[in-house]
Amino acid sequence: MNPPDPSGPDGRLPRLAGFADGELDDQTRKQVAEWVEADPTAAELLRDQEQLTPANTEFWAAVAPPQPDEATWEAVRRAVADRLTPAEVDTPAPTWGDRAWFAAAAGVALAVLAAWLAFGRLGPPDKATEPPVVQSTPTPREAGDPLAEFAVLELAGPDDVLIEAVSGDVPAGGYAADSPACDPMPLAGPDDVTLVGVRPGPRDLRPSCGLCPKPGDAPMIYAAGPRTR
Amino acid sequence: MAQAAVPTASPSDDALLAGFAAGDVAALDELFRRYRGVAYQVAYRLLGHEADALDAVQDGFVNALRHLDRFRGHSSFKTWLLRVVSNAALDVGRQRRRRDTWVTSPPADDPGPVDPISPPDGHLDRADLRRLLDRALAALPEAQRRTFVLHADGGLSYREVADALGISIGTVMSRVFYARQKLRAILTDQVFP
Secondary structure: OOOOOOOOOOOOHHHHHHOOOOOOOOOHHHHHHHHHHHHHHHHHHEEEEEEOOOOOOHHHHHHOOOOOOOOHHHHHHHHHHHOOOOOOHHHHHHHHHHHHHHHHHHHHHHHHHHHHHHHHHHOOHHHHHOOOOOOOOOOHHHHOOOOOOOEEEOOHHHOOOOOOOOOOOOOOOOOOOOEEEEOOOOOOOOOOOOOEEEOOOOOEEEEEEEEOOHHOOOOOOOOOEOOOO | OOOOOOOOOOOOHHHHHHHHHHOOHHHHHHHHHHHHHHHEEEEEEHHOOOHHHHHHHHHHHHHHOOOOOOOOOOHHHHHHHHHHHHHHHHHHHHHHHHHHHHHOOOOOOOOOOOOOOOOOOOOOOOHHHHHHHHHHHOOOOOOHHHHHHHOOOOOHHHHHHHHHHHHHHHHHHHHHHHHHHHHHHHHOOOOOO
């Protein structure tokens, strides 16, 4: 039998690695053993492989990486834990005292909820139970806002408003008092406004309801105040 | 009469993973303590830099535990973890190369020959040996380096490396063989005279 050519195209060379690592099945290992015994070049290649197997503990111990200290490991562990469970990690487990407090708070909350369901939600509709219209101040303007340079946005006064036509009855005292804000001002309704070229939108202006009469959807006039940026 | 200590069996990886999934922070700590060393070893060999390796360990643990559903039933947790850690290490290495390249010089596809280390007294200490191996590893193609490191430093069998990388055992064997050939050629004069 001719000795095998280790550089030949038969793909046997990598088996020397498997042989050195003990990763071959019995039959292949026997074939490689015969090959190495018969071929000095294969035997030399095998020795090269064996020098870098994990079994060469002396070499790997000599080139072991520098080991982080415990403080470093603890920092890494904490970072891992924080990224995985930010709300849970390092939060002490609740004590029995905490649990009793939570139970009492939960009981009170349940009682309030039950009372609201029984006397509030299930009762007849009452104006007092309707959610109040929340009047919020405008949010600070962005830098591109042409009004941003004004510190205070002033209300229009009587001299600034010209009323040309009024629909419906004029309330007692008229509209043009000393200040337009001192008397109640009726909100404009669908009969006061003619919509021209309304495009159906997703929810704001629907032809079926015209201007929605809900108080929350009505235009608001905000009191002037210092603008904070 | 002295009372014999009762040996306590350490929980299996599966038990710890179940505990982690249920929000048990102690289970996460034990998993970290159990595998931090081998994860660091793999990351360090792929990067040759302690701080970068620790970054890769951190990213690897986070990603491995966030995506447990992708590994269950296919391999051991160690195999899964080392796969993800090695991915993270290679990502860190690419980021570092881009950063270094941007600062210093244009990219080079071929790292070129590995310069020998020449200590004044001609004797390589442990740090010299380690630096030489790091340089030799860095000169390997990425796939070869990763395969070799998962086997040599990760302690994975050929089958486990094949599972981790989605390649055949024959490919693992071939990569390990040629990686050793190249490392041996680089290290011959100074480490294996």
